[in-house]
Amino acid sequence: MFVNIIDVSQPVDKVTKGGKPYLEIDVTFKNAENKVSNKKLNNLGFDKGVKKVFDTLVSAKKSDTFEVTSVKEGDYWNWKDIVPTSAQAAPTTVSG
Numbered sequence: 001m002f003v004n005i006i007d008v009s010q011p012v013d014k015v016t017k018g019g020k021p022y023l024e025i026d027v028t029f030k031n032a033e034n035k036v037s038n039k040k041l042n043n044l045g046f047d048k049g050v051k052k053v054f055d056t057l058v059s060a061k062k063s064d065t066f067e068v069t070s071v072k073e074g075d076y077w078n079w080k081d082i083v084p085t086s087a088q089a090a091p092t093t094v095s096g
Contacts, residue, residue, distance in 0.1 A: 065085050
């Protein structure tokens with residue numbers, strides 16, 4: 001899925017019900033069809049792909065573009081991988 005960054009919030013400190021601290025960001029982006037969406041991401045968990053996505057997007061700037069791999073897990077689409085790309089390389093189809 002092509003992602004063109006509009007805004008990434010500053011990381012917000014959160015705590016799980018079990019007391020474990022984590023950070024959360026809110027990413028506002030346009031997809032390949034120029035539809036604006038939001039995605040909340042956090043650094044909680046042990047999935048290396050999710051951590052890579054979070055670490056990459058924490059420092060993303062407006063107009064940065066990425067190809068994101070999303071995987072449906074239960075009721076949610078989780079972003080599992082991210083690769084920087086150029087806006088000119090945007091695909092014409094969207095999944096996830």
